[in-house]
Amino acid sequence: MLDNLTKRFSKVFKDIRGQSKLSEDNIKEALREVRLALLEADVALPIVKDFVNQVKERALGKEFADTLTPDQAFFGIVNEALIELMGKENSQLNLAATPPATILMAGLQGAGKTTTVGKLSKFIKDQDKKKKILLVSADVYRPAAIEQLKLLAEQVQVDFFPSDVSQKPVEIALAAQDYAKKHFYDILMVDTAGRLAIDEEMMNEIKAIHAAIKPIETLFVVDAMLGQDAVNTAQAFNEALPLTGVILTKMDGDARGGAALSVRQITGKPIKFIGVGEKINGLEPFHPERIASRILGMGDVMTLIEDVQKGIDEEIAKEMAQKLHRGKDFDLNDFKAQIQQMRNMGGFENLLSKMPGELGQISKQIPEGTAEKAMAHVEAIINSMTPKERANPDIIKASRKKRIAAGAGTTVQEVNKMLKQFEQSQQMMKMFSGKNMQKLMRMAKGMKGLFPNMR
Numbered sequence: 001m002l003d004n005l006t007k008r009f010s011k012v013f014k015d016i017r018g019q020s021k022l023s024e025d026n027i028k029e030a031l032r033e034v035r036l037a038l039l040e041a042d043v044a045l046p047i048v049k050d051f052v053n054q055v056k057e058r059a060l061g062k063e064f065a066d067t068l069t070p071d072q073a074f075f076g077i078v079n080e081a082l083i084e085l086m087g088k089e090n091s092q093l094n095l096a097a098t099p100p101a102t103i104l105m106a107g108l109q110g111a112g113k114t115t116t117v118g119k120l121s122k123f124i125k126d127q128d129k130k131k132k133i134l135l136v137s138a139d140v141y142r143p144a145a146i147e148q149l150k151l152l153a154e155q156v157q158v159d160f161f162p163s164d165v166s167q168k169p170v171e172i173a174l175a176a177q178d179y180a181k182k183h184f185y186d187i188l189m190v191d192t193a194g195r196l197a198i199d200e201e202m203m204n205e206i207k208a209i210h211a212a213i214k215p216i217e218t219l220f221v222v223d224a225m226l227g228q229d230a231v232n233t234a235q236a237f238n239e240a241l242p243l244t245g246v247i248l249t250k251m252d253g254d255a256r257g258g259a260a261l262s263v264r265q266i267t268g269k270p271i272k273f274i275g276v277g278e279k280i281n282g283l284e285p286f287h288p289e290r291i292a293s294r295i296l297g298m299g300d301v302m303t304l305i306e307d308v309q310k311g312i313d314e315e316i317a318k319e320m321a322q323k324l325h326r327g328k329d330f331d332l333n334d335f336k337a338q339i340q341q342m343r344n345m346g347g348f349e350n351l352l353s354k355m356p357g358e359l360g361q362i363s364k365q366i367p368e369g370t371a372e373k374a375m376a377h378v379e380a381i382i383n384s385m386t387p388k389e390r391a392n393p394d395i396i397k398a399s400r401k402k403r404i405a406a407g408a409g410t411t412v413q414e415v416n417k418m419l420k421q422f423e424q425s426q427q428m429m430k431m432f433s434g435k436n437m438q439k440l441m442r443m444a445k446g447m448k449g450l451f452p453n454m455r
């Protein structure tokens with residue numbers, strides 16, 4: 001996803017690195033790279049021009065904090081401009097209607113509409129299991145489409161309102177809405193027929209459905225891989241129907257990213273979700289700042305954290321199973337290795353402070369150097385133990401504790417405190433092991449490339 005853009009943008013900041021300040025002359029090449037990156041991504045020329053001008057104006061017109069190097073300042077400007085281009089913040093699904101909150105899905109054939117109805121039902125259910133959802137297909141031209149939706153409804157365990165090809169689309173939608181009202185559904189999702197291209201008949205049909213059921217959300221589903229074409233069809237639909245949002249599908253296959261960058265600017269409507277795979281859980285809310293972060297090679301830290309959080313239970317379960325299997329616990333040798341790895345990534349505080357959002361804020365509350373000092377202290381104590389003691393701290397007797405303390409230049413109390421803390425942190429350290437560690441390493445590498453001054 002967005003690989004080409006990320007590669008292109010990695011070149012942008014190289015020329016500025018090492019400069020003492022930003023000037024018209026030394027940002028020229030970087031601006032040219034930004035322009036090329038966006039054009040290659042299939043962003044429309046007027047948007048590209050506007051974007052480059054804005055970045056230029058901001059780069060030359062602002063005083064920056066002394067703590068920022070010019071490349072960091074330029075990076076910040078580009079990041080901000082990308083986020084604004086994509087609509088600043090995540091635009092959530094609006095379900096604030098007298099039930100049922102009706103969602104109408106529109107789009108061309110093969111865009112991924114039906115699949116997205118299934119994914120969206122799962123997304124809503126995952127957030128609130130109690131939500132009662134009803135799905136209906138008004139696609140009377142393809143019996144297979146009705147069947148496909150029925151199967152999806154079974155898969156995500158939501159209800160399905162049957163329809164058949166002899167009925168009129170508006171009648172189907174109205175009957176489903178009536179049924180949903182009478183049976184107290186929270187949400188009704190109406191899937192509609194797609195065509196190969198925009199034609200008047202299809203537009204009239206969907207306009208009639210829209211007028212009849214008055215949906216709270218009218219979502220346009222479009223294949224991101226179509227680039228500018230995706231944006232143009234979204235615009236055409238938007239002129240015929242008051243869209244409330246766009247869902248870009250197949251972002252997993254879209255290395256260019258042009259649609260994600262231009263939909264908001266051209267249609268004025270937010271991208272609410274992106275499709276990132278064929279599977280039923282392949283749907284993510286669209287967060288402009290996270291996408292900007294990916295484009296700029298920073299990885300998607302927030303989604304990474306969510307993944308890590310989601311992964312904890314699984315990790316602990318796996319670790320427990322392995323422990324039972326080999327009869328070995330996470331020991332001080334592992335603990336020391338983890339501290340070392342953390343240091344290789346630039347240190348715990350450093351990592352934390354480079355993370356955007358809430359985590360970045362947390363780092364400001366920790367007095368500088370505290371975490372690093374504590375880690376160094378712990379490491380010194382571990383270093384003065386024998387390998388056997390590290391593997392099994394329980395064998396450490398009082399006399400040995402004295403010598404360990406002396407070896408590390410500390411007291412027995414400190415050794416005891418550290419052993420207690422170690423016990424408590426065993427669970428936490430597992431979070432930074434295996435798969436999660438690899439993810440964090442990748443993220444840290446991305447940051448190091450952009451901030452060469454980082455420790």
Ligand SMILES: Nc1nc2c(ncn2[C@@H]2O[C@H](COP(=O)(O)OP(=O)(O)OP(=O)(O)O)[C@@H](O)[C@H]2O)c(=O)[nH]1
Binds near residue numbers: 274
């Ligand atoms: N890789 C990938 N494939 C997707 C995504 N979303 C949908 N697809 C695939 O795109 C194809 C078309 O999806 P459908 O849901 O059948 O498309 P549709 O818009 O309902 O098509 P019609 O019913 O013909 O209008 C299917 O093979 C889906 O698996 C996505 O986010 N990523």
